[in-house]
Amino acid sequence: MINSTHPLHILVIEDSQSDFYLFNEYLRLTKLPVQTLQHAQSLAEAITLVQDFQPDLIFLDLTLPDSEGAATFTQLHQQASHISIIVLSGLDDKQIALQTITEGAQDYLMKGEFDEKLLTKTIMYSLERKKILQHVVENYERYNTIIKATNDTIWEWNLNDHKITWNDGITNTFGYPASKVQPTTAWHHKNIHPDDRERVLTKIASCLSDGISQWEEEYRYLGADGSYRFVYDRGYILKSEHKPYGMIGAMLDITERKRKQEEQIETQKLITRITIQTQEQERRDIGLELHDNINQILATAKLCVDMAINEEDISKELLYKSYDSISKAINEIRSLSKNLVPPSLGDIGLKEALLEMIENMSVSQGLKIKIRANDPHVESLSNNKKLIIYRIVQEQVNNIVKHARASLAEIELKTDQQFTRLTIKDNGIGFDPRKKGKGIGLHNIMSRVEMQNGEMEIISAPGEGCTLKIVMPL
The missing domain is CATH 3.30.450.20 (PAS domain)
Known part of the structure; x- marks a missing residue:
């Protein structure tokens, strides 16, 4: 509550000089610290004073030369809704005074029926009630703003x-x-x-x-x-x-959030499925390579050794053949190992590793592969990202060799301030990406790109080759 030392600025709107004089005397007897007391005899004069004077409290007579009854309060309240208004009412206006309370007046006093004690209580309580009401209004407005913002x-x-x-x-x-x-x-x-x-x-x-x-x-x-x-x-x-x-x-x-969660779950399931398929495919490829190639070479070497043991006349020639077969087997195993074991990218650099990988692959003589990776920032990438790029290139070059029937393939790798950009382009037979499902090779590439929060785009058409564009954030 406002304390007794708070300086008050009061406006009294009263057209009767005698009533104003009597009110002023009671106000003096209250001993309240009234710093400024303004007097208006009409509603128009009062509205001007409200705008210039900005009082703490207004006492309002409902019967004025330019306004009468509840309309007097309504017009004043529209201009001074933030100020406490106490109605001064005659006996004939008691019902109207009560009506003004429902419309926002803080209290009313019956002329001739109050003294300095009642006036003191009315002033103090009216100011405090107005203060509380303002806080309620502010909180309500703040609540509505929050509701609209959420x-x-x-x-x-x-x-x-x-x-x-x-x-x-x-x-x-x-x-x-x-x-x-x-x-x-x-x-x-x-x-x-x-x-x-x-x-x-x-x-x-x-x-x-x-x-x-x-x-x-x-x-x-x-x-x-x-x-x-x-x-x-x-x-x-x-x-x-x-x-x-x-x-x-x-x-x-949270519908959209749920949808994204389900998409992430499905993506993770797809990545897991592709990983398993890739592992199974690699096992099949290794098994075929060991059985159909290396195993046959070693079987030939064993046969030559067996014959050398039993045929003393040609044992030396057979041992030479065994030696050649074993050497071929060693080279095949070395080539197979290079495809399976990640290269030491930190030692030789990504571009050199890519060149070595292409050199060791079974690339047809009619296919020429060019690499542009001269951006010096490429070698500053993390070893993990270099390995992902290496595997993507390895997968796509395998796709080109097996399916594209291309005579030229170009690999371009560069970086900017935010992204690593990889483009692999060939002039082969192409395909329609809308009709042809992605094979395991492209799924492997896609899963690696998604794990890096990157994006992949395939541009192709029948007879127009294929361009694979990959963008990954640094």
């Missing part, structure tokens, strides 16, 4: 009459026009997905019975278009003398 659907549930009130979120988020929103718990409960309804209502009932102050739950809620949206709902239980009488809460639409 995407939440705010609800309030009265446990006594089973009524629920909603903010605009029920329209903005779920599409229900105001005329279709029923303020009942039955309507709200009906909109909860049948598979979720029992779980949600059971949890709410449990919180109410166990004295828990708040709850939260995820479930599906029916929209006006007939589709269900995922919501995250949390409620706070309101209590009086430890007895619940209501709840207030907010529903947040």
